[in-house]
Amino acid sequence: MSRALDRLRAAFVQPDPEYAPLALWFWNGRLHEAELGRQIKEFADKGIGGVFMHARESLQTPYFGERWWDAVDFAVRKGRDAGLKTWIYDEYAWPSGAAGSPGGRNGQTESAVLAQGSEHHAKTLTRLILEVEGPAEVGLEGRYPTGTPLVQVAARLDADGDLDPETLVDVTKLNTWECPEGAWRVFAFSVRTIDDRIDYLRPATVKGFLDAAYERYAERHADAFGDGIPGVFFDEPYVTAEPMPWTDDLPARFEEDKGYDLLTSLPLLVLRGGNNTVKVRCDFYDTVAALYEEAWFAQISAWCQRHGLEWTGHTEEHVVSHPARQGDYFRGLRHLTIPGTDHHGFRYARPRTVQAAEVKPAVSVAAMAGRSRVMAEAFGGAGWGVTLDEIRHGANLLSAYGVNMLVLHGLFYSMANAEAADDWPPSFGHQNPYWSHFRDLSDYMARLSALVGHTRSGTTVGVLYPWTSIAANTADGRPNARAREIAEAYEGLIDGLTDASIDVQIVDERFISHGNARLENGRLRQGALTVSSLILPPTPVIGPRAMRRLGAFVRSGGQLIVMGECPSGSSEGGWRHRSITRAVGALFKDTSQTPSGAAIGKGRTFQVPEQLPDALERIAEILAPGTTVDSEADVIVVPRRLDGAEVLLVVNRSPEKATATVTTDLSGRPEVWDPETGGTEPLATTRSRRKRRFALDLPPRAAHVVVFGTSVRASRLRASRGTKPQQKDLEFKTDWTFALDGGTPTGQGSIRRFELPVMRVASFSLGAGRLEQLRDPLFDDSEWPETWLAQAGADTIGNWRASWITGVRKHGGWAVKRTSDQHRRLRFLRTIDLSEPPIKAWATFVGADRVAVYMNGTQLGESEDWSSPVTYNIMPYLRPGQNTIVADVECVSDAPISFLFEGQIDLRSGGSIVIVSDESWEVQAPPAEVWSGLAYERNTPLVTWERGRPPVEPWRHIPLLGEPVAFPRTLVYRQRLPVGCVGIGIPNIKGTHKVYVDVRERTPDIQGIYNITTGRLLTVEIEAAEFSNGILAPLALFTRPTTIALQPWANFGYGWYSGAGVYERSFELTAEQVTSEVTLDLGDVRHHAEVFVNNRRVDVRLWPPYRFDLSGFVQTGSNNLRVRVSNLYANEMRWKRDETKMGNAWHRYWHEDNIEAESLVSGLLGPVQLRVGQPPPPEAGVASG
Template identity: 25%
Template sequence: MKSQLCKQLLLPAAVLAFACCHVSAYAQAAPSLQAIQQGFLNPPNEAKPMVRWWWFGPAVEKPEILRELQQMKADGIGGAELAFVYPEVLDDPAHGLKNFAFLSPEMLDAVQYAQAEGRKLGLRIDVTLGSGWPYGGPTVTLHNAAMRLRTIVAALPGGAASAPLPALKEGESIIYAAVVNGTQSKWDASASSPATLDSEAARVTPAETPRVILFFVQSHTGQMVKRAAVGAEGWVLDPFSKEAVATHLKTVGEPLVKAFGNTPPYAIFSDSLEAYGADWTPTLPEEFRKRRGYDLLPHLPELVAGDTPNSANIRHDWGKTLTELVNEAYLVQINDWANQHGTKFRSQTYGEPAVSLSSQKLVALPEGEGPQWRTFSTLRWASSGNHVLGNNVTSGETFTWLHSPVFRATPLDMKAEADIDFIMGENQLIFHGWPYSAPQVGEPGWSLYAAAVFNDHNPWHPVMPTVNNYIARLSYLMRQGKPANQVAVLLPTDDAWAAFKPAKVTVTGAMQDLLPREMLGAILSAGYNFDFTDAEAIDRLGVQHSILLLPPTTRIPVATLRKIAAFKAAGGKVVAFGHTPTLSPEGKSSGELTKLAASIFPSTANTTAELTAALHQAAVPDLAFETTDFDRNAIGFIRRKLPTGDIYFLTNTSNREIKATVSFSTSYASGVALDPETGHTLPSKIAPKKLTLTLAPYESRTYLFGNGVTAATSKATTTASAAPIDLSRDWSVSFTGTGKTETQHTLTDWTASDATQHYSGEAVYTRSFQVEKAPSLGVYLTITGGSAEPGAPDAPPTAEKREGIPNPLVTRTGPGTRAWYNPPIREGALLVVNGKPAGALWHPPYRLDIASLLQPGENKIEIHVYNTALNAWAALPPHDYRPLIAKYGDRFQMQDLDKVKPVPSGILGNIELVFEAQR
């Protein structure tokens, strides 16, 4: 097995010994296939999803804290991250509402209580090391606040020997001044002369012609902490400053972690780096000189202008230095602090400022977000870092912006995004989120300004345990074995640094432009999955994938090319898309670089068709398709490699049924399908080749191939199927809690009646039907009639447009997702047959096997249907936030309030009993 796996991976010799050694040790410790099947049936607590638990104000009370923790436990949630955000209400002693000041004794006492009670329930408790985002607050002085480089351009008349100093804002200082030719609107940075600064003026050598003087000012971004709790207001800290970060850890981190007593939080959390415009720090000139070997200040005109032959080189060195500084001051310092305090640093290591992919090696728990699976995503950025670095768990901030506005998101929306997250390598979902809601405020309770609501104020919440069980099972399964993505995409990080400019210093932001979307989509459509890697990771660890794909790249280290050449010489496959490198990171050409690039990349793929052909020539794809172009683009998958088997998870990311014949590249002759709804293994074994699939919208499949997999015992049944029985008419519908019961001869939308237009809650559909004898076939209660919803954004450019429905994929490049589908159940249901629970209906295909619950003669069926809180919310008068804003400022703005209106509710499709032979 050891030699077989190493041969499959096609690793260079230097990495083969390391990989095979670890494969051998891993094989000894890995669970058996039967143990994996059992773990899938009963996933461990650590695989259960978590929630971001928003404490508004914070205005919390211990009884409600305990009740919500108990509800999380009952829902199958594995833990909570304490997140302290803006107030929702003014203090109201008469109703027991009081906003505790951030880090006040009352707030810290509530933290202590929450973590203690959560631990008693077996929940994992994390804590955000601050309030709102990014890190900062009242203890951040202007000296330690996030900084930027500001340029002031002033006219310098002919003959002038000096120029007055410009007026500065508080905390600003002039760090350099230079004279250039040109005007204030257009000046030439290619030749500049320094000015001499004194307390009164900038002294220059006179010239006859008018010129321009540039003042480079060490300034501040002015950014304040967003969504801050009461008492947490203040500047965003300077992420390049060790002093600023250390002060935050002492003044904010220490009190929060101390509140956990002898049981520190499982992890402390830092949200995505959003110190917008932060591109400077007081130590930058000295650090730049020490690291890059020359003085940055005389080159500031070129850095700012960006239009000289050397500008990109200056910007590259500046960007690389900023990355090194944020790594050391922020990531390393916080991670070390976490270790010293018995916890782990969970970090969303992307955004602004300039962290790189390899920066993730500096934190214990890299995390991502963003379900943009066919283009660049920081979720894939995080999972790739974990795959390359050997971390088995990738957490993700999940469901951010899911189907806005608040309360609009449904269980089907959750599945549409969760499945995409799984195929990108996420295996620890952290829901965004769970709003703490004071019971005094009534329904629908508090909510974040823009996020889904997963607490029990949402009427469809009774379906949540089923959704969470689905997620927990797949999270468990996606942690087994090793990641097996075939393609590594080498990020052009040096090109990203060279593309930096003042106030825009983000590697992840640059990748949106540097990685062609059509290239990434073509990899997936060709039947491969991929990770990102970077030059630093290759230099340290080599290439760990079967295929290395180079996107259009200009700058690359020669040392990295040498590593790639060794990988290729050892049998590794290398494919280039677009142009190949011509320059070193510093912007120089060399004979060795030119020779290496030419030998490694003798040709390049310039179209998606050429890329697909090159990939197929390099290695057999993990998933081979026989289907239409549209369906090929809609199917996503991920593979995990076991010592004695393979795991595949496959999903339809589109809003319409697709048909395909697929072949898995596993070397094992047979496997089984696992049902994530129930955890059971399905009865029939399957072959990995030429498997015919029909996938409903957003439907997924899970397969386990290997020697020794066991299928479930199948009852002997007939092979014939009976005609369906239509149960679509004559239902008694009782609206729980209202006293209203009606007979629906034809299934009707609740919003069609004035009496239930704004009803949010449960309705119980009841009727009886006759069965002559106990069935020998599988009997499925099936609800049909769903339809694709027009208007889904951003399908791959090669996707077909069918049936007049444009762009029906869920994929998009912006924030947020949703299922673009009109389901026949709005929005979830629990089925009861003859008084016994039969399961939940929450995604296509809407069907449950009820054969074991049927009896000869009369059978009673109940369908408990739940909609969203949006309908009742739409009937409420607009909330008046003016008193809150008057006291605390405008800290949040509710999103998409124009979309708060009743949505269709109830059972809107046809109900049938469908008889099928069990397989």
Template identity: 20%
Template sequence: MHSKTYLILLLIPVFLFLGFQSLEEKAAPADPWPEITQTAKPWTRWWWMGNAVDEQNLSMLLDEYARAGLGGVEIAPIYGAKGYEDRYLEFLSEDWLNMLDFTVQKANSLGMGVDMTQGTGWPFGGPQVSVENAATRMVIQDYEKRNGVPFTDQIAFEKRRENQHNAELIAVMAYDQQNQAEEITAHVDKQGKLNWDKEGDWKIKAIFLDKTGQMVKRAAPGGVGFTLDHFSKSAVNAYNSHFEQALSGKDYGFRAFYNDSFEVYGADFTRDFFDEFEKRRGYDLKEFLPFLESEENNEKVRRIKSDYRETINDLLLNNFTENWTAWAHEQGKLTKNQAHGSPGNLLDLYAAVDIPECETFGSSYFPIPGLRRDSADIRNVDPDPIMLKFASSAAHLTGKNLVSSETFTWLGEHFKSSFSQMKPEVEQAFLAGVNHIFYHGVTYSPEDVPYPGWLFYASLNLTQQNSLWSHFDGFNDFITRSQSILQAGNADNELLVYWPVYDVWAEPKGKMEMITVHAVDEWLHPTAFYKQSKKLMEQGYSLDFISDDMIQNSRTKDGLIATSDSNQAKVLIIPDTEFMPAETLGNILKLAETGAKVIFQSKPQSTPGFSPKGASDTTFHQLWDTIDFVSGQAKVGNGQVILSEEIDQALMDLGIYRETLVDRGLDFIRRKTADATYYFLVNHSANSISDELLLNAKGKSVVVLDPLTGKAGEIHAQIENQKTRIKLHLKSGESLFLKVMHHEGQVELPDWPDYQQASSVLDISSDWKLTFDKGLPKLPAAQNLNKIAPWTASKDPDAADFSGTGSYTSEFQLAKSAAKQYVLRIDKVYESAKVWVNGEFAGAIWSIPYRLDISKHLQNGENTIKIEVANLMANSIRYLDRAGIEWRNYHEINFVNIDYKPFDASNWETMPSGIEGKVEILEFD
């Protein structure tokens, strides 16, 4: 960092590791922070535009990324910039592989990691995907045969476009007036003539195996081709084999293969689907196609659709996700996968890979005073943190340490996203269990490409040419410190909440049920599962979601439900559920027999799926009837089953208590290590919180750790009824970690300061000089300020167009007392500030509240202060567009705004830049 004093404040020894690893080792006795590893640092998706990469720029950029505090990159080849075609490399060519090898070697030398998208653009696909192995859809064409009237139609596939491949006829079915089916495929000749004349009126359905025709989106050179059929094991094997062969020349030491969210549009079928369906569900789906096509809300339609969707899930899970992960392990690689967007059970799909990855898309509303959120600069999307918990739950329950997130996708309009806006969004992800941040993203941009460099149309675009880049390290340090704790030990969640996926699969609308981030209002929000989970979290309970398969793989140990060797929970909760397999109920009762505690909000209504002989719930009801409830409670073996609409009251009856700190407006997540329980506390409310808190974890002492600055200190704690009472002060927008120590004498730290009430205030807002250090389009003239103000408040047009860094300098007198703490407070910072006091770097101010403890850098008497401010790129981009300077010129999709319309910043207002309001030094006793 910038000074020895700051390093002492940080109290973080930095060790660089080459591989991803779990942080379970105990920190050094004198250091309350876990050690910093490669995965504790944030990583980024790294867009290789046109694969136009070379050793010189790769080396330069990786050096920049390492200096900024990034822990790794995820290579994602995409389309290129126009005019640079001579630099393009074909994906997986010898030249491309040489660049991959160079990247990994260079990253290793810097202690950074590398992941690789298994393809270009998204989803999986490319020129190696044959028509046979391409994404497939079921097309059903309808005909009618009237009694006694010759059938003259030709049964032939009707193309949607001239260049479409001929679809293959799979089967022809006839249905009478009662929808009784008869297969008549054998009666259709090669010319499509039907030679069948059975008495009666019949509906004829011809089933074709068609290709969706979808090509890889945003493909890079050498990556253009069909999207893969994810439901076909042979297609997936062929796809993997292509990479195995291409990478066989040497050991390219990247960590993991990566798969983006499932965006395979219209794919709902595969060649052997009907055979797989009959093998797994026990009947021939072809006989019931009228019900699969219907959207009538009746039981038969819902049950058949549920069976269809469950089969699609099985094929995706078995033939793609599990198969892909097993293959990657054979290659010595991990898998990182986004399950959302797919038609499958998200929990099981996430659990089938090494690193489950979720996604933050859009901008959340936080009532933090002063937090900028212009409606014109955000998408009409309200991210739901509960959606993120599907990935973290899968990781927690299966003993996987890392939960990654594609973070800040379309957080705001290009060039207008600040660190202060990013902080609560990433904190919300942390609270949902994410602990391995991937930025979306950073674009490879060569040194010789003019400002603003190459940019990806949907990214945050924190590149080396961004005016915030020189301040990026402060934000990365915040994430690194946070993740060093969030990757330590294990999640400490006491509740398991059953996700009734069969209720989702029984939706009568449509054929496929795509479980996407953007449709949570349809498949998630209306459910009792969501409402109960949200209510329990708001009441102060910690929870994970559990699937049917996860229940089957759990066991009971010492009265706890062990989902893996590293994860135990106190109780299993079944919210109001319409469909539950009898096997799942049987597995739940087996857990109870051996000591587990289970709460049913109500009795599940039925088993899922359809039986041609009539849906039978006999086994389920027989199992349920073995539970001998007395006043809603039953002893089952060594365990207990409770039937209660009031889940919170049932939890209290079981002695499972909530964290009451949420009543103060705090959000939290817990981790547990061998020697401590960590609390991550966040104040996203509109008010400061200063109150006594009662923590459920019992501790001998409590350490406060500030991820923003690295500062640590001990706070007074009292044991009260096996809990720990502390008093803490958190302003709106602040977050802290608490380390509740299980043993005494582990660390020796100063007392944590009480920042609640300042004893005096020194206003230093007057007499400042402003100079400009670096930026574009040109450096404005220096300014002498009677009162500190934004540089955009002047009438200087150069200052209005400027994006870069400007430095405010001043002097002040202070009567310093060694026994007191001194905090620099700034009303508003646009957008990030680095502070030097008496020539020593004191820290960064980039988030609300704009405060920094500068006690150790002050001296009695005269002091100097320098505040370097970096603003947004918005003003300089506006200048480029107003001046008609072309900077966006890309193949496939050109640069678009947040509404996917052509980007134009020429009509933007000037974004405030610099410092506004008062600058004060607060003194605390």
């Protein structure tokens, strides 16, 4: 066995701290040394290898103030003591570059860079287009868009409606212009300054950032650089392109590099204008890329290298926006010593996933540059409902795609307020019930990262990064339809080949054309990256040097596959470049479209359809990979290599167990390695036609490693301990005792005290209706809100039946961003049917900030003050049949745009029609292109969304029909009594009140405890005299262990609870049974199970299968079984919200929309089976046969 394999085995069996996961440590709230120290010890204990000290927007300690530096000093010192690396995160919040809070947001330290002057603020190029029909005299004064006037250029349209480049004329210095005959366009360009972002294209600005941020760390901690502080993380810089990127030096640099004037060519960045359009666009975005690379990437990288620091981080991954917002992704990222990537599939996809196309470019840059590590900012924004099983799934995928440095997003220092708790959760730290078991997951991730770190990619398949074609099709700063098609084909190609177990690397034109890659016998090599088969996504435009090198690549023995459109234009010669079409004609023949392709020199060329499914099928046939996998489930296999061995990473991407049959041409003795345990086993294979075949049984979302070329050092499959005949399974359905774990002892036997922090609450006018029915356990209160007992109940009630509504863009129909409800104008529509004559009708409404309401096309009225609704008699506007209400709402302030409407039509028959603003209204936005530069935001649907009824913030209490909320009122609180409850305490209540259990009124004992002997429902009725009345703190819940049958915790009255519960029971075994194999299968568990037998810990399971080997733990006679089950923090966060802030789409999203109902299911659900005398059915290892 090779030394390389020895090192890998050692790092796999005993996780190597070098590959342990790291985390973004969210510094929010007020930083205190005692808490910082406590958390550092916790992180080290749970297998976290290092943390990035990351100031978040909810930080209350002044950023870069003395208390900040005290905290940094303390964390670095304590981290060293604990063996925990403390990395620098280089900014307050993000994006990096400002060195502080733009505009001093949140009362924080103002950006040091932006404060140096407007020359350091981001610039963007804007334009107005004037349509002129000549001959005509055109006045040009005052025609510029907002910003500093730059240039005015006129051009005539040709017969096709494109600009005629021969007619471009600079008219900047003219007050009036005599327009010749024909259809003309006058372009007025201005430079607008964006005051809350920095100019990433300006070297002096980035130097100012280095001085204001990086040098400050060097002044205090240079002695720790490279050791206690290994490096720096930067986050999501992007060039401001609204619509086009700009910096003051851009025209001069453009002319210096490209040899012609930019300003008179600017119209070609907006509209198509002849063959030269491609050259202007590619030259422009190439200049932007060069400036960005030099100012940001090269400058900061050089600083880090001088100071002995690693430099990692990420920009934006979606290729379609790269020319305008990221320059050339490959040129920038190559300067990182640890190239990094983000991924969005855990935020915006269900089921949660990792898209290979997002991750692969950074992995490929690292391979080309000879970097040993690839970083991924992992699992951010997955929400409180994400399970550790899903995190394992994400780690499997990131590893399969080539990442070996996982940075968890994140560990929250504090969750003291909504701003901190809603900051792209979850927190994987001490707040979550699974935290005590996190070491197991850390070790799992470390094993996989070590596997990737000690091996190299086994693929020689490359996919071209289509920067040039997308730059050529970026018009007015945005990708046009063809650019989007190319980007989608490129990403679909990467993802589709990965799905087919064909691993790929991504290469850019510089890899092909700049001599960086050596060409030998049909293989391009650079660093650790080798390409023998290169696939071009649709590529209408390419650089001439790259095209020439592709010819040499094929003739020397390489395979070239083009998907759809072949190159016909170049970045130098325009849409149609003769040298490109000649080169393509020489490479691609009629036979290129046949299965065997066209023989060109020693190599071959192929053309496949642009339609993705057909293309993928053809490419798989052409590549004929040496290793394939067959399974009914979604299983992929990824080959990797190291000296003296070959490795296959086999990943089950489905939530169901799978059997996978792998066929491979690899040789050597095989073993299967389990990243969950570090265990290794020999693997049996069969041979067929010079191939080897083996089968693996994979649990849901599991990964196994198969290593070829090993020795006999692997452990053998453990034989059964006993030879006794198989016994019938014992099933444990009932006779369990259950109690919550923890709590405070009361000194009264097994009774413990917990907090009951949530109840359902509703409000009624005093004397309205019979309250007795509300005390009945059978009354359905599911429509009542679950309210966190942390604020006065009356302060959350109002007298409106209507809700404030707005429009929200929801990606995938559910995902919300901070900006999803930010609009300037919205229109709401509602129709009602009137089938009989009305006798009275009214409507009251208000908008934020102003609204005009129309009924059946006639304006009803306007409201311009959100605090004072207007009321109208709508009888004159109604008509029989269908009636339409339209509301045009305009926002002119920073308040969130919203609309509130309530009306009632009383009918002659005695009935009434109530009309309220709610989600049933249709919403429309003014016609506008929805495009922010990110592919996953295109065409995001706009839906009506209820912010909530008054008194939701920020408007609070709004009078209805001129009347405020009337007091006194009755507040009714209801809560199902949990199993095992023996008493309730109400420590803080304001207002005259009564307490009921079921329908019987109860009185407290001398200690203020309401003793519970029987009953299912607790009801508290309060006569509220003012808004401050209500239950003002969690109730005291006194419980003892109780006998149960297995059900979800919600059925026990604990649906609100996040934490652990303990199940206990006994079982009998004979002496004969004890000598046999004894296996416990817990069946369905939500979500983590730790098993103890006879007061000895057996093991923990964080995901299925929840199966435990009890051999060696059981005894003859009576045995005690204890199962500690923990759930997710989602159950608590579902109600731990500020009801007055539920009108904030961001706050509500993290507490409602983002939490799947399935993740709230908690407990030991079973069936629980004890198997005696037989091994478990194959599921987690080598398949038999």
